[in-house]
Amino acid sequence: MSQSVSRLLVDSLEAHDIDLIYCVPGESYLGMTNALADNNRMRLVVCRHEGGAAFMAAADGRMRGGRAGVLVVSRGPGLSNAMIGLHTAFHDATPMVVFIGQVERFEAGRMALQEQNYSRLLSDVTKLVIEVNDPIQASEAVARAFHIAESGTPGPVAIIVPEDVFDATTEATLNRPRPQAIAGPHPDDLSQLADMLAKAERPLIWVGPAMRENGLEELQQLAEQWHLPVSPTHRRPHLFDAWHDNYGGYVASRTHPDVIAEMKKSDLLVVLGERLTGTVSQNFTFPTAPEPQLPLVHVWPDPNELGRVWRPDLALACEPRAVVQALLARGVPANAERRKPWVQGLNKIHRSLMEPEWQQTTDGVNFSAVVCEIAKHMTDDTTVTSDAGNFSSFVQRYLPMKPGQMFLSSVVGAMGAGLPMAVAACLRRPGSRVIAFAGDGGALMTGNEIATACQYRVAPIFVISDNHCYGTITMHHDIRYPGRPYQAATQLTNPDFAVWASAFGAKGFTITDESQVAGTIAEAFAVTDRPVVIHCHTSLEQISAWRRRNLLR
Numbered sequence: 001m002s003q004s005v006s007r008l009l010v011d012s013l014e015a016h017d018i019d020l021i022y023c024v025p026g027e028s029y030l031g032m033t034n035a036l037a038d039n040n041r042m043r044l045v046v047c048r049h050e051g052g053a054a055f056m057a058a059a060d061g062r063m064r065g066g067r068a069g070v071l072v073v074s075r076g077p078g079l080s081n082a083m084i085g086l087h088t089a090f091h092d093a094t095p096m097v098v099f100i101g102q103v104e105r106f107e108a109g110r111m112a113l114q115e116q117n118y119s120r121l122l123s124d125v126t127k128l129v130i131e132v133n134d135p136i137q138a139s140e141a142v143a144r145a146f147h148i149a150e151s152g153t154p155g156p157v158a159i160i161v162p163e164d165v166f167d168a169t170t171e172a173t174l175n176r177p178r179p180q181a182i183a184g185p186h187p188d189d190l191s192q193l194a195d196m197l198a199k200a201e202r203p204l205i206w207v208g209p210a211m212r213e214n215g216l217e218e219l220q221q222l223a224e225q226w227h228l229p230v231s232p233t234h235r236r237p238h239l240f241d242a243w244h245d246n247y248g249g250y251v252a253s254r255t256h257p258d259v260i261a262e263m264k265k266s267d268l269l270v271v272l273g274e275r276l277t278g279t280v281s282q283n284f285t286f287p288t289a290p291e292p293q294l295p296l297v298h299v300w301p302d303p304n305e306l307g308r309v310w311r312p313d314l315a316l317a318c319e320p321r322a323v324v325q326a327l328l329a330r331g332v333p334a335n336a337e338r339r340k341p342w343v344q345g346l347n348k349i350h351r352s353l354m355e356p357e358w359q360q361t362t363d364g365v366n367f368s369a370v371v372c373e374i375a376k377h378m379t380d381d382t383t384v385t386s387d388a389g390n391f392s393s394f395v396q397r398y399l400p401m402k403p404g405q406m407f408l409s410s411v412v413g414a415m416g417a418g419l420p421m422a423v424a425a426c427l428r429r430p431g432s433r434v435i436a437f438a439g440d441g442g443a444l445m446t447g448n449e450i451a452t453a454c455q456y457r458v459a460p461i462f463v464i465s466d467n468h469c470y471g472t473i474t475m476h477h478d479i480r481y482p483g484r485p486y487q488a489a490t491q492l493t494n495p496d497f498a499v500w501a502s503a504f505g506a507k508g509f510t511i512t513d514e515s516q517v518a519g520t521i522a523e524a525f526a527v528t529d530r531p532v533v534i535h536c537h538t539s540l541e542q543i544s545a546w547r548r549r550n551l552l553r
Helices: 005-015 027-036 050-063 077-091 135-150 163-167 187-199 213-226 257-263 320-330 336-354 367-375 392-398 418-428 440-455 471-480 497-504 514-525
Strands: 020-023 043-046 069-073 096-102 128-131 156-162 203-207 230-232 268-272 296-299 314-316 383-386 406-409 434-439 461-466 507-511 532-537
Touching: 005 027, 005 135, 005 163, 020 050, 020 418, 027 069, 027 096, 027 163, 043 440, 050 069, 050 077, 050 096, 050 406, 050 418, 050 440, 069 077, 077 096, 077 156, 096 135, 096 163, 128 135, 135 156, 156 163, 187 268, 187 314, 187 320, 213 230, 213 320, 257 336, 268 320, 336 392, 367 392, 367 461, 367 514, 367 532, 383 392, 383 418, 406 418, 418 434, 418 440, 418 461, 434 440, 440 461, 440 497, 461 497, 497 507, 497 532, 507 514, 514 532
Parallel strands: 020 043, 020 069, 069 096, 096 156, 128 156, 203 230, 203 268, 268 296, 296 314, 383 406, 383 434, 434 461, 461 532, 507 532
Antiparallel strands: none
């Protein structure tokens, strides 16, 4: 039976269990939005900027247990605005499928309005670019895109559809989703890993994004039974309970020196579901690249990633949960309890850094006080999103997380991720509390998505640390050029964010003194019928959770 390509694309999305689609409208894909109007299962979320929409789709890809988030944008400027989200998804190994409207076929190659070569433009931020110039290939392209986006090392895949193809008709039938091939560990590799762990006196287990939520209880069992310290990696603090006795410290960007110093005493590093990046490895120093300074076991579902930068002593191209299950099935090695002092030592350092202690500041509120107070309001299913910037060090230090909760951010440090990801979390995890953190710089990059939150009646709490500058860059300026003026390059003039919030229909609160923190946070958390913005006038002297500016000069 003949049908429009747009109708076939929508049916293909439904077959892939898509229920949320993020977009900024564009005339180059009007046929698709017209077809979506007849579908009651999928919700089209109209955003205020393609960058915000792309961050939302990336966040959705993080929350769907290995299934891709979906973004639709128009050609040229629309896609260019969305590139920050594609860059985030590519580096974060997040599955995403993005549909891009293209110029009509007869215009191609004539430098038509907003025409670009997307295979070239997207070559470094996507796994694959699929161009649908023949209507018969439309559904096949969707099935291939989801398969590639969700397989191996996950990432974004782009589908390019010319404007006239959307309204073209085709006799093609729906192409069903491909079954996902899940690799298991080889028995010989498991035996070698079990032997290495049994012999290790001071092992480390780093757990990352390929370890999905359905395997976290088993991971905790392994840690307890085998006496292993577990450390979540950058932007994944919820993968292990921060209050658990086997928590070995958070391995993030610029991990605290005390944690790294103790970890460097290790005699075995097992990287379980973490891709390994410059950020996690403290700029390729632990483990050192390309030859690690200690035995390295790397578990990741894509063999192409294993050995790409670091030379592992053992590489397992499989799902990390399967490794955990297989180790549990083998039973506890003899004398595993001898590692208790090692685990306790790492945990002691971690807990000392998490203590709710801070110094008073005179140039604004120490953001430590705000984050520590918010920690008291966390529920078992809270979602926390974070923008990029020095303010996030306070979140990293003082906001303990655990399985059941969710943490979302941009692993590449892209500013502007915090609020859009919070909107996506509200839509994907309805009924749970969602808290977004941002600095004053990132807040105004995508803060207009508060309008999207109001439109779809979701209620994130948006906490803004306002120290009137780009704090991270100021800190690096102080370190690199001590005593030199910095204001011209990093200083900001900001609005009253509480009033700004009210203009959108959100509820605004202001904190100017530490004495206001507890009462204001309690009042803000009592609001559940609209978005909330908490404008915190914070200290620039306390440049991060670990540093004061006067000690940098």
